[in-house]
Amino acid sequence: MSFEIINSPILATIQDKGRFGFSFLGVSNSGCSDEFAYFWANKLLKNSLDTNILEISFSNFIIEANKDTQLSITGADCEFFINEQSKEIWQSYNIKKGDIIKIGKILSGNLVYLAVLGGFDIKKEFGSNSTTIKEKLGGLDGDKLKKGDILPYKNRVCNYTMRLKKEFIPNYEENLTLRVVFSYQEEYFSKEEKNKFLNSSYFVTNEFNKMAYKLKGTPIKCQIDGIISEAIAFGSVQIPKDGQPIVLLKQRQTIGGYPKIGVVLNIDCFKLSQARTNTKIRFKEISYEEALDKSKSFSKSFFESSADLKNS
Template structure:
């Protein structure tokens, strides 16, 4: 026994970078919603690039450690305790057998990440530990973590502590501007509709989960009602018949028939994943070549 879930969390999932090359058979990529927080947690621990982690989407989850290890907590600002002592996140902690770890109220942001040294000892499915609830894949039996679940890991004794410098810690309360590359289907949208898309400020609705994020604001009209269903990229912005944009995220369906006006830069989707309903977002255009350069720079800073 290693890390035991003591209470009944609302939504905590084992995730990693995701599974790839299976969308042709209807298996979504899945994976962590906020890759920045994910890679920082694993880097703090010296873990491999794709080591699994726990993604916690709602307040109040309690763990008991049954072995010594080192953990890192990143992501949303939250109440974090070890043995009822309040502590800071975005750093490592050395855990002893019997320690109680608690993530309390989430104060800003939406998702907290807990990583252990070398990750959890879980068999992969389709090359990944990522949990996809709608496909019953990954994690522990394809399900969210529940009271009594145990996640095994290698025992590890350590004495050092590593902290992330404060200026690298994100502020999740800022109004978010998402950089987008216009879709190859943008010719289905009149120029005034594209201008409206970029000039409007949208509100995140309650229809926001791991599959996608629906926005409220000025409606966008399209010259066609739909397209032949095709593959959907991470960050693609669909315009359904009601004209309200939907940004497709990690657990998105593998194909869809709504026209797409643009696609959000993947590294900006990670910031979006930490937003909450009623927060405001805007869009700004970015050239494809510049988008590729920024994404390459992001990943090169984490790969050792």
């Protein structure tokens, strides 16, 4: 029982929630970039919320099912087809043997998520199926998916489908406000520079990927040029010598030597991963306590959100 990839996708990988506890070996966390879309793709199938999934960048991804199953599609607004028939995303579908599933043009956002009932039946490395290409870990042989690859799954079927209510589906075209906790080397940024950071508009450059987003706008000055390399948290905001902020995401390096002004709230990093070039970014300060509360509420919501689903 499996899907077979029948075209040559530009970039599609297998991801799950990530790989934790191995940073001391230089192994990055990796994992799905947009956890909101990832969790909902699994929840639509009643999968465990750490089940592996496909993370698809760019247009034109085509697979064929060789056994009945059920799948769900979430994430970036895209053209989605089953046997050339246009379908809506943010819902689940029953799939029959021989069905052709296609992700066409991505209309807004960056990343589409495709989940299968029960997940893909592949071996974990360092406790995760997440693909990290630069480290050759996870997925199928530690690499992006290619034509002819086989994605095995167990023979599981379901007699109903689900969809997410429209009011809960995100709009990836909006300008973003990223909430940030000042931390790390904040004492080396003057009050004036912090205010400049919070009151300036930045724009997403074309230099972004799963590792980081580089922004462009009013330069921020730090009183020091560098630091002894130290561990880097998800959402850390580095300020290199040119003063342009870099927000570090799931496949960030494990250590780094640029000064950091603070850390972006994890929930907002998920939104940032769907932002395209020239998206307008503003920063807003929040306290550590507020950030912790919002992060906990986000995680808790996925265990109590059945009312957000509808039978379809």
